[in-house]
Amino acid sequence: MKLRVKEMNRGRRNLKQAASEQDFRLKQCQNIAKIMDTKRDNSSTLFKRKKRRANRAYNLLVMGCYLGLPLRTKRRRRYMSEIPLDLLVEILIRLPGKYLARFKCVSKQWSSLISSRYFCDSLTRSKQQQQEPRLYMCLVDEGGHRALLSMASTSPDNTSFVVDQDLSIPGMGGYYLNDLHGLMCFSMGKKACIYNPSTGQRLTLPKIKPDIIAEQGQTMYVKRHYIGYDPIDSQHKLLCTIVMYSDLFFNLKSEHWVFVLEAGGSWKKVVSHENYRPHTAFARGQSISGSVVHYLAWHDMYTCAIVRFDVRSEELTTIIVPEDVRDDMSIPALEMRAELIEYGGKIAIFEHSNLRTEGTAVLWVLEDAEKKEWSKRSLVLQPCQRHLVQDIELIVKGTTQDGKVILAPLDMHSGFYILCYDLQSNDLRKG
Structure with missing residues (x-):
C-alpha cells in the first residue's frame, strides 16, 4: 500500500515537472518572439535614427564647407578647408530650382547667400549661357482661371514647344506677363508681384498712391507694369504706368512710378520732361531691349507711339508711329x-x-x-x-x-x- 502511494506521488511530481517544463518552454518561446519583435522595431528605429544622423551630418558638412567650421571625429579632429565662395556658387547654380528653395532652410547664411544679388546675377548669367530655348506664357481661360506655364523647345528650329512646368500662383492675374533674366512681373490684384521660378521667391510690392485724381467723367483707371535692368548698378527696376481717362481717351492723364528691387526699396515718381504727352499703355504691346524698356501707347484715339524708358536715367521719351500703320482704319485705337x-x-x-x-x-x-x-x-x-x-x-x-x-x-x-x-x-x- 505504501509502495502504491509512493508511486502515485512520484507520478504527480513527474506530471507537475513536465507541466512546469512545458510552461517554461512556452514562456521561453514567447520571450524569443518578444525579443524578435523588439529587434525588428529597434532595427526600424535604428534605421530612422541613422538616417536622421546622416541628414544632420550632411547639413553640418555643407554648412562647414561654406563657413569653414571644424569637423570632429572619434580618432582625431580634422579641419575642413573653406570652399571659395565662387566655387560654392558655381556648385549651387547647377542645381534645380526646387533644391535651391530647400537649401534656403539649411541656415541663415545659406538663405542670405541664395537670396543675395551676387547669387541671382550668377544664376542669371548661367541660364543665359545655357541658351535653352524656353517660353513663359500667362494664359486665361473662359472661366477666368489663370495659369503660368513654362515651355521648352523640342525641335532644333524652335518651332515646337512642350509644357514642362506649371508655375501658377494663386491670385495671379492678367494676360500681361513681363519676364527678364528669369524674373517675372505680373499683377496681384492692385499690386505688382515679382516672381523668381528658379528659387521659388515671390515679392509683392506695396500699393501705389497716385497723385492724379479722377475728375468728373473720368471712370477708367489702368495700371501697367514693366521690368527693366540697369547694368551699371546691377539693379532691376519696375516701371508702373498709371492712367485715368474718360470714354474714347478724352481728358487723358498719366503718371509713372519706379521701384528699385533692393532691400528697403519704395515707389518713386518719375519726373516728366517739358515735352511729355500723357498716354495710355497699349494692353498687349511691350518689349524689353537691354537697359531700355519699350511699350506701345496711345496719346489719343488716332495717335500711336512707342514709349522708351531708360532704366539707368529713368527718363521717358516717345516716338510717333508712322501714319501708314493706321491709314486704312477709321478708329485705329479700336481696330489696330x-x-x-x-x-x-x-x-x-x-x-x-x-x-x-x-x-x-x-x-x-x-x-x-x-x-x-x-x-x-x-x-x-x-x-x-x-x-x-x-x-x-x-x-x-x-x-x-x-x-x-x-x-x-x-x-x-x-x-x-x-x-x-x-x-x-x-x-x-x-x-
Whole structure:
C-alpha cells in the first residue's frame, strides 16, 4: 500500500515537472518572439535614427564647407578647408530650382547667400549661357482661371514647344506677363508681384498712391507694369504706368512710378520732361531691349507711339508711329492689332490686324531711333496656312531667340495651342 502511494506521488511530481517544463518552454518561446519583435522595431528605429544622423551630418558638412567650421571625429579632429565662395556658387547654380528653395532652410547664411544679388546675377548669367530655348506664357481661360506655364523647345528650329512646368500662383492675374533674366512681373490684384521660378521667391510690392485724381467723367483707371535692368548698378527696376481717362481717351492723364528691387526699396515718381504727352499703355504691346524698356501707347484715339524708358536715367521719351500703320482704319485705337517685338536686334511693330481675315501682316522696323527712320515689310501667308488663323483672334506671346514670333489664341475655350511665325521665311507652323 505504501509502495502504491509512493508511486502515485512520484507520478504527480513527474506530471507537475513536465507541466512546469512545458510552461517554461512556452514562456521561453514567447520571450524569443518578444525579443524578435523588439529587434525588428529597434532595427526600424535604428534605421530612422541613422538616417536622421546622416541628414544632420550632411547639413553640418555643407554648412562647414561654406563657413569653414571644424569637423570632429572619434580618432582625431580634422579641419575642413573653406570652399571659395565662387566655387560654392558655381556648385549651387547647377542645381534645380526646387533644391535651391530647400537649401534656403539649411541656415541663415545659406538663405542670405541664395537670396543675395551676387547669387541671382550668377544664376542669371548661367541660364543665359545655357541658351535653352524656353517660353513663359500667362494664359486665361473662359472661366477666368489663370495659369503660368513654362515651355521648352523640342525641335532644333524652335518651332515646337512642350509644357514642362506649371508655375501658377494663386491670385495671379492678367494676360500681361513681363519676364527678364528669369524674373517675372505680373499683377496681384492692385499690386505688382515679382516672381523668381528658379528659387521659388515671390515679392509683392506695396500699393501705389497716385497723385492724379479722377475728375468728373473720368471712370477708367489702368495700371501697367514693366521690368527693366540697369547694368551699371546691377539693379532691376519696375516701371508702373498709371492712367485715368474718360470714354474714347478724352481728358487723358498719366503718371509713372519706379521701384528699385533692393532691400528697403519704395515707389518713386518719375519726373516728366517739358515735352511729355500723357498716354495710355497699349494692353498687349511691350518689349524689353537691354537697359531700355519699350511699350506701345496711345496719346489719343488716332495717335500711336512707342514709349522708351531708360532704366539707368529713368527718363521717358516717345516716338510717333508712322501714319501708314493706321491709314486704312477709321478708329485705329479700336481696330489696330499690333505688338511690339524685337527683330534683328531692333525694335519693330508686328501689325496683324488683317491676319485673320486676309492672311496678311506688316512688319515695321525702327531702323534709327534718333532720325525716326522706319522700314516696312509686307507678309502674306501661304494658302495652305490660312486655316490656322481663320476665325481666331490671336495674341503675341513673345519671340524666340532666333526671332520667330509666338502667337496664341486670345480665348482658351477652343483649346490651347501656339503658332510659330518665322518672319524671315514667312512660314507659319503650329507648335
